[in-house]
Amino acid sequence: MEHNIPEEYKNTTPAKALDNKMLNKMVWRSLFLQASFNYERQMNQGYVYSMIPVLKKLYPEREVLADALKRHSEFFNVTPMVAPFVMGMSTAMEEQGARDEDFDKSSISAVKSALMGPLSGIGDSVFWGTLRPLA
Numbered sequence: 001m002e003h004n005i006p007e008e009y010k011n012t013t014p015a016k017a018l019d020n021k022m023l024n025k026m027v028w029r030s031l032f033l034q035a036s037f038n039y040e041r042q043m044n045q046g047y048v049y050s051m052i053p054v055l056k057k058l059y060p061e062r063e064v065l066a067d068a069l070k071r072h073s074e075f076f077n078v079t080p081m082v083a084p085f086v087m088g089m090s091t092a093m094e095e096q097g098a099r100d101e102d103f104d105k106s107s108i109s110a111v112k113s114a115l116m117g118p119l120s121g122i123g124d125s126v127f128w129g130t131l132r133p134l135a
Contacts, residue, residue: 018054018095025053026091030084042077047087054091058098067105068094074109078116079123086115 033046051072059065078086090108097103 018057018091022053022057023088023091026050026087027084029053030087033080033083041073041075043080043083044073044076047076047083048072050083050087051090051094054094058094071105071109074112076112076116077120079120079127081127082119082123086112086119089115 029050029052030046032049033043036045036049037043038045048069052069055065055068055072059068072090076086089111093103093108093111097105097108
């Protein structure tokens with residue numbers, strides 16, 4: 001599916017495409033990651049809620065935005081404290097996908113899936129196995 005890339009993203013460096021205000025919105029929304037936890041797809045709704053400001057800015061066209069929302073509505077489950085790291089990776093990849101028409105957007109879901117297990121193991125051992133007993 002072809003889509004028009006917004007002029008402001010065509011020749012920008014990755015640091016310039018999304019500003020800190022937008023990224024802060026995403027981080028604050030990530031605090032509600034488990035607010036709509038469900039047994040079918042775990043934290044997917046909270047993940048989508050966190051990504052909405054970024055996706056709306058990157059994809060102003062309705063059809064392309066809908067595809068991005070569907071892409072992030074897949075199963076997602078990770079230790080909540082490390083979820084912003086995965087969101088940052090997804091944001092960087094979405095940003096690249098908005099700029100480059102040849103970018104394989106299925107790789108975004110693949111990276112998310114690949115990070116869930118290892119980051120959950122690290123997050124659980126650091127936060128629940130180390131910091132919680134110390135506190």
